[in-house]
Amino acid sequence: MYNQNTTQKLLRLAGKLLAQAGSSGAGGADEQTIADVRQVINFADWRYYIQDDPLLADQEYDKLFSLLKQLEQRRPELITPDSPTQRIAQGLTRAFPTVQHLVPMLSLDNSYNEADLLDWARRNGSLTGSSDIEYCAEPKFDGASISLIYEDDRLVRGATRGNGIAGDDITVNIRQIRSIPLTAPFSRFGIRQAEIRGEVLIHKDAFKTFNEQRLADNLPPLANPRNAASGSLRMVDPREVGKRGLVAFLYHLAFYQPESAAGEEEALKTHYGTLEMLQELGFRTPLKATRKIAGIANVVEWCHRFETQRDDLPYEVDGVVIKVNDYALQEKMGMTTHHPRWAMAFKFKARQATSKLLRIEFQVGRTGSITPVAKIDPVPIGGVTVASVSLFNEDVVREKDLRIGDTVLVERAGDVIPYIVKPLAELRNGSEKEIRFPTHCPVCGDELYKAPGESAWRCVNINCEAQVLERLIHFVSKNAMDIHSLGEANIRRFYSLGLLRDIPGIYRLDFEKIGTLEGFGQRSVDNLKQAVEHSKQQPLHRLIYALGIRYVGETTAKTLAHAVERLPDLEHLSEASLLELEDIGPKVAGSVIEFFSNPDNRHILKQLETLGLNISRDTPRSDPASHQLEGQTFLFTGTLARLKRSEAEAMVEQMGGKILSGVSSKLNYLVVGEDAGSKLEKAKKIASIHILSEDAFLKMAAPGEKTKDTED
Ligand SMILES: NC(=O)c1ccc[n+]([C@@H]2O[C@H](COP(=O)([O-])OP(=O)(O)OC[C@H]3O[C@@H](n4cnc5c(N)ncnc54)[C@H](O)[C@@H]3O)[C@@H](O)[C@H]2O)c1
Numbered sequence: 001m002y003n004q005n006t007t008q009k010l011l012r013l014a015g016k017l018l019a020q021a022g023s024s025g026a027g028g029a030d031e032q033t034i035a036d037v038r039q040v041i042n043f044a045d046w047r048y049y050i051q052d053d054p055l056l057a058d059q060e061y062d063k064l065f066s067l068l069k070q071l072e073q074r075r076p077e078l079i080t081p082d083s084p085t086q087r088i089a090q091g092l093t094r095a096f097p098t099v100q101h102l103v104p105m106l107s108l109d110n111s112y113n114e115a116d117l118l119d120w121a122r123r124n125g126s127l128t129g130s131s132d133i134e135y136c137a138e139p140k141f142d143g144a145s146i147s148l149i150y151e152d153d154r155l156v157r158g159a160t161r162g163n164g165i166a167g168d169d170i171t172v173n174i175r176q177i178r179s180i181p182l183t184a185p186f187s188r189f190g191i192r193q194a195e196i197r198g199e200v201l202i203h204k205d206a207f208k209t210f211n212e213q214r215l216a217d218n219l220p221p222l223a224n225p226r227n228a229a230s231g232s233l234r235m236v237d238p239r240e241v242g243k244r245g246l247v248a249f250l251y252h253l254a255f256y257q258p259e260s261a262a263g264e265e266e267a268l269k270t271h272y273g274t275l276e277m278l279q280e281l282g283f284r285t286p287l288k289a290t291r292k293i294a295g296i297a298n299v300v301e302w303c304h305r306f307e308t309q310r311d312d313l314p315y316e317v318d319g320v321v322i323k324v325n326d327y328a329l330q331e332k333m334g335m336t337t338h339h340p341r342w343a344m345a346f347k348f349k350a351r352q353a354t355s356k357l358l359r360i361e362f363q364v365g366r367t368g369s370i371t372p373v374a375k376i377d378p379v380p381i382g383g384v385t386v387a388s389v390s391l392f393n394e395d396v397v398r399e400k401d402l403r404i405g406d407t408v409l410v411e412r413a414g415d416v417i418p419y420i421v422k423p424l425a426e427l428r429n430g431s432e433k434e435i436r437f438p439t440h441c442p443v444c445g446d447e448l449y450k451a452p453g454e455s456a457w458r459c460v461n462i463n464c465e466a467q468v469l470e471r472l473i474h475f476v477s478k479n480a481m482d483i484h485s486l487g488e489a490n491i492r493r494f495y496s497l498g499l500l501r502d503i504p505g506i507y508r509l510d511f512e513k514i515g516t517l518e519g520f521g522q523r524s525v526d527n528l529k530q531a532v533e534h535s536k537q538q539p540l541h542r543l544i545y546a547l548g549i550r551y552v553g554e555t556t557a558k559t560l561a562h563a564v565e566r567l568p569d570l571e572h573l574s575e576a577s578l579l580e581l582e583d584i585g586p587k588v589a590g591s592v593i594e595f596f597s598n599p600d601n602r603h604i605l606k607q608l609e610t611l612g613l614n615i616s617r618d619t620p621r622s623d624p625a626s627h628q629l630e631g632q633t634f635l636f637t638g639t640l641a642r643l644k645r646s647e648a649e650a651m652v653e654q655m656g657g658k659i660l661s662g663v664s665s666k667l668n669y670l671v672v673g674e675d676a677g678s679k680l681e682k683a684k685k686i687a688s689i690h691i692l693s694e695d696a697f698l699k700m701a702a703p704g705e706k707t708k709d710t711e712d
């Protein structure tokens, strides 16, 4: 539809218009400028909605859109019915049948600051003649919008928003999402047919796991949770959809047909009432994070407060949606062709920006893998200045076709790790340089090696300085031996001074010498000494994790620690006996064997033993108050609403219980969160397994556990 030349031309035009919009005057509202802006927006919509591959940052797009609105306001006679301000963007694909929505699915009007909200409230006052409007403020989920139709209490259709009038029929995929009930008793509320709207998303941790898996499988990671959600909905194989851990929040009743004898339901008089109804019908709704608020000043305050909690939520939100609560008032206000007048999105600060790729640094990890890290022109994203971005491995660089000197689109989604979405290849001028991968380790100079089927180049010199340092840093890190006072900075300093060479050296540090270093007083030396001494008593699983064996994360370290009496026993475990352990596959087993058969590593373990580190199997802490789960086995499945999975598992272990990795007759309790899948089905068939909700588990484990009230 748009060829390379047109694309380049449109992007240059976009740049020019953005610069104009930036310099206050906004240029002349002449016919040509208006046509230009429209052309650029249509192009951006196509890239975003059809190609799933945007070329502009969201805030650039939004700037252009509001520029067009301003220009049209000044020259209303130039508004045409096909202007992007007059309709919703195109978003139909050919892969699925197209279906009509019962009521058009509109977009939202956007606001970016208090002034916009105050303006809106003023207009609301004059439209309704009411001076104290009650609002509902709910999260603006950053996912993919869906529409569901229920008839006679059964889900009959699920569709994407498409162009707002018609969408893709994705019913088979929708049925894979376990937070969407296949039946819902609408008839209890006198409703025969209903079209409800909501958003499908992928939790941040599910997204992270999903991407880690992709990297391990040598596939490029997906850009962000939103793309992952919208891409997932349009997958051709519904079983794949089921595996993506999608969740759906429903927040809108777009249309309903009452049963003949229906009375006026209270639930159908306000937006909040409808959310309560949907919640009661078994849907996941934004209710818990929604506030009924009177007065726009209070709404503004809530928006700011909610923005500070943004990163605490398990999924991405990009703003707050404010809705007039009373349906009678909503009716009075009506809608434009683009958005309802009774709702307004308050957008949080953008987390995308464009920058320049200056150079690539190749970092050597503790296992020797070489990670390319992009150094970019520092750019603020979501309150943090981003200057380096990991590019994971060579394949990712090749797949994105990055070049030094490229203008790149950088995003920092909910997690703190920023990434490069893509280069804006259209902005190249020919001076960009290809990225060359080193053939030799940038630190020790040894030749690099790449195993067949892997994407990471590796330095296999065990004495490579970079690896030694990274291993030391990992060893003392929080989830490993947790020697806080011996942080990265100290390790680098001691190493460069020759005071520390290897892991056992941590326990032989010359504290007298350290005391003579600048910045070290008696107090800090004592602290350091004590912290090092204290770490000797860390449980075995922490020590195993701290050793930095490839593929051995915290969970596997625990499994290994449970499997032996003493650390040296691991040297004698065969591959077969390792494979018998929970969650250990051939890759992990191979790596464990390789580690323990290496004489250097064995020598290190011997020294650690001599130095007095605890190398015996973890014994449950003898805290009498917390033995209440002694001897019981647990497994968690689905998404927990209150606890992180790791927190829940730690609770069980602290109270003497054990975590199993699969459903079997050995399992006592299966704790079921949202979207539980095959494990739940399997557990239902084994009579001895107790199936618990998260709440029931919390009651059983620790009465009065804290809950986060901002979570759904
Ligand atoms: N980068 C680009 O080139 C490009 C191109 C097109 C669009 N975009 C981005 O997409 C945006 C426009 O997309 P849009 O029309 O989906 O609008 P939007 O994302 O600004 O907001 C509307 C959508 O919010 C969703 N939503 C989430 N929570 C909601 C809630 N609680 N209540 C109601 N709705 C809720 C709905 O799906 C609704 O369709 C632009 O502002 C821009 O950021 C970017």
Ligand SMILES: [Zn+2]
Residues within 6 Å of the ligand: 364, 441, 442, 443, 444, 445, 446, 459, 460, 461, 464, 465, 466
């Ligand atoms: Zn090296």
